[in-house]
Amino acid sequence: MILEAIYNGDFYPRETVVPKSEKYRNALRACEKIMNQLAQRLTKEDYDLVETLLDQSSIVQCEESECHFKVGFSAGLLVQQEAEKQVKSNKQNNKAKAAEASERKPLPLFIISPIREVEKFTSAGLLALVFISSIDWNFSGKS
Numbered sequence: 001m002i003l004e005a006i007y008n009g010d011f012y013p014r015e016t017v018v019p020k021s022e023k024y025r026n027a028l029r030a031c032e033k034i035m036n037q038l039a040q041r042l043t044k045e046d047y048d049l050v051e052t053l054l055d056q057s058s059i060v061q062c063e064e065s066e067c068h069f070k071v072g073f074s075a076g077l078l079v080q081q082e083a084e085k086q087v088k089s090n091k092q093n094n095k096a097k098a099a100e101a102s103e104r105k106p107l108p109l110f111i112i113s114p115i116r117e118v119e120k121f122t123s124a125g126l127l128a129l130v131f132i133s134s135i136d137w138n139f140s141g142k143s
Contacts, residue, residue, distance in 0.1 A: 014062070014066075035050075038050055
């Protein structure tokens, strides 16, 4: 497991992971070819200088890679945290909406949908429905 390898100090992706793309392999072969040409053309001192340049360039690239890894990994964790907060927030909102809906008292059927219910009424019931519909249902005591 990855956690055990990290804990035991056996996790070295920088040293063990090698890109497998064709682009990487082509670039590596081109570098080897150029280095061989430089070894033949340059003096020993100049070739040593080129090797020193490549060593320093490698250090720079490794440092850049480490920074990019840290930023990318941190961004991934932030995305995960944000997603978890969103899911938790959605669950809380859904619970609140459900609780709110369960607290609402249903209105009488004749107020909700009088038109659908008209067919069920007799003429006397229809008159009662018209009368009920004309009532001001403001219960606050204010007209």
